[in-house]
Amino acid sequence: MHAPLPEIMPLRVGIAGLGTVGAAVAGILNRQANQLAARCGRPIRVTAVSARDRNRDRGIDLAGYRWFDDPVALASDPEIDCFVELVGGSDGPARRAVETALAAGKHVVTANKALLAAHGLALSELAERTGAALAFEASSAGGIPVVKTLREALAGNNVSKLYGILNGTCNYILSRMETEGLTFDDCLKDAQRLGYAEADPTFDVEGFDTAHKLAILTSLAFGTKIDAEAIHVEGISSITPFDLRMADDLGFRIKLLGVAERTKTGIEQRVHPTMVAKTSAIAQVMGVTNAVTIDADAVGELTLVGPGAGGGPTASAVIADIADVARGTVGLPFGLPVSRLEQPVRSAMQRHEGGYYIRLAVADRPGAAAAIVTRMAEAGISLESIVQRRSEAAAARDPEGRSGAPVPVVLITYATTERALRDALAKVSADGHISENPQVIRIERE
Numbered sequence: 190m191h192a193p194l195p196e197i198m199p200l201r202v203g204i205a206g207l208g209t210v211g212a213a214v215a216g217i218l219n220r221q222a223n224q225l226a227a228r229c230g231r232p233i234r235v236t237a238v239s240a241r242d243r244n245r246d247r248g249i250d251l252a253g254y255r256w257f258d259d260p261v262a263l264a265s266d267p268e269i270d271c272f273v274e275l276v277g278g279s280d281g282p283a284r285r286a287v288e289t290a291l292a293a294g295k296h297v298v299t300a301n302k303a304l305l306a307a308h309g310l311a312l313s314e315l316a317e318r319t320g321a322a323l324a325f326e327a328s329s330a331g332g333i334p335v336v337k338t339l340r341e342a343l344a345g346n347n348v349s350k351l352y353g354i355l356n357g358t359c360n361y362i363l364s365r366m367e368t369e370g371l372t373f374d375d376c377l378k379d380a381q382r383l384g385y386a387e388a389d390p391t392f393d394v395e396g397f398d399t400a401h402k403l404a405i406l407t408s409l410a411f412g413t414k415i416d417a418e419a420i421h422v423e424g425i426s427s428i429t430p431f432d433l434r435m436a437d438d439l440g441f442r443i444k445l446l447g448v449a450e451r452t453k454t455g456i457e458q459r460v461h462p463t464m465v466a467k468t469s470a471i472a473q474v475m476g477v478t479n480a481v482t483i484d485a486d487a488v489g490e491l492t493l494v495g496p497g498a499g500g501g502p503t504a505s506a507v508i509a510d511i512a513d514v515a516r517g518t519v520g521l522p523f524g525l526p527v528s529r530l531e532q533p534v535r536s537a538m539q540r541h542e543g544g545y546y547i548r549l550a551v552a553d554r555p556g557a558a559a560a561i562v563t564r565m566a567e568a569g570i571s572l573e574s575i576v577q578r579r580s581e582a583a584a585a586r587d588p589e590g591r592s593g594a595p596v597p598v599v600l601i602t603y604a605t606t607e608r609a610l611r612d613a614l615a616k617v618s619a620d621g622h623i624s625e626n627p628q629v630i631r632i633e634r635e
């Protein structure tokens with residue numbers, strides 16, 4: 190007679206948020222239950238869920254799950270071991286629920302980069318105190334396993350730079366505007382319909398979502414405390430079809446990049462639209478795809494490319510974390526105890542050096558363009574090219590250029606500092622030769 194096998198305890202999961210990501214997670218956990226149980230050595234069982242509207246059709250059968258109207262009540266439910274937060278938002282119910290779960294020693298899996306960028310350190314400290322896991326692979330770059338890569342696979346490296354396309358919505362919008370000539374608004378609507386955009390898409394298009402992800406990845410890459418407030422943030426809402434056409438003519442593509450770099454003066458963190466050479470690897474990354482390049486001393490240059498948003502890819506990353514929790518293989522959230530993460534030294538954006546694309550709306554009168562060039566020369570800025578070109582619509586309206594309407598003038602500079610450029614543009618503006626704020630797009634050369 191054999192002794193009865195000890196009962197294998199399932200991991201009891203509560204999911205808060207059943208939108209694009211939450212519904213996909215519940216669906217996959219259900220469909221792949223046997224495979225996951227085999228891979229983790231124990232079953233993973235969703236026992237309870239929470240969302241706002243109990244009657245909404247989500248394409249999943251909710252009959253077997255206990256329902257909670259309040260995610261905080263779900264987080265403190267004694268019948269769950271792992272709380273999966275897919276509600277969103279840096280504060281409010283998502284934060285209260287995650288704090289409640291961690292304080293009770295329950296493991297937490299979240300895709301919420303806004304929450305982590307704002308409160309990641311305090312939540313990690315709480316997790317350290319109670320011995321709970323706080324896992325967030327899905328928070329950055331959707332289905333790309335970049336959190337694990339930085340925290341685990343690159344443990345033997347010193348990272349000097351990390352950069353990439355970290356927002357699927359923006360890359361989708363820019364790609365379709367460029368290749369299909371669609372409007373910004375139409376592309377954004379499609380991104381929302383496909384489940385790529387944040388509940389408030391301003392977070393996507395104004396660069397804040399990329400900044401949240403960059404804040405998390407910078408901490409993991411450099412072993413520093415999260416410093417989201419240090420990030421220089423610009424979004425893509427000011428990019429016009431004219432800029433995209435000019436970029437194409439000049440051999441570039443425009444991408445929204447997040448960049449974190451160790452410089453001589455400290456860590457530079459910036460998010461902004463960037464001109465990249467059309468022939469570069471990053472320029473080939475189109476649509477909702479994300480890419481993250483990491484420069485590190487031992488491995489060299491490593492690039493990870495994959496789907497950056499959407500239910501399936503994000504759920505894939507969430508489930509990887511749940512599987513780690515089930516196996517009991519989750520380490521410290523940021524790879525080190527919070528007390529041992531360094532306080533980062535900030536490198537001011539004014540010190541940033543690089544080339545620039547500058548579009549100015551210049552008064553159509555003799556000497557205006559020459560005066561602008563003189564201001565650039567006075568600031569020690571060398572120009573690689575200068576192009577004066579009206580938009581097709583303006584040329585069609587006024588073929589002879591008699592209206593005196595401002596003409597777009599595009600300058601491409603050689604490397605200069607942000608401070609020199611801003612000083613020169615302030616003088617150009619004060620001279621009265623331009624009628625709109627200049628459009629400035631940084632150029633990143635590989």
Ligand code: NDP
Nearest residue numbers: 206207208209210240241242275276277300301498499503
């Ligand atoms: P959705 O807006 O699609 O879903 C949010 C869910 O949260 C909904 O089910 C909603 O309920 C529920 N919810 C909202 N407020 C409350 C509340 N006060 N109480 C209870 N439930 C609430 O968001 P996503 O699924 O797109 O995103 C979820 C998280 O994942 C966010 O943090 C997001 O940043 C992150 N993320 C999203 C990605 C994506 O591609 N979509 C990719 C990576 C991360 P109801 O359905 O009833 O309205």
Ligand code: HSE
Nearest residue numbers: 356357358385387498
């Ligand atoms: N709104 C985000 C994006 C979701 O478009 O990248 C993935 O984090």
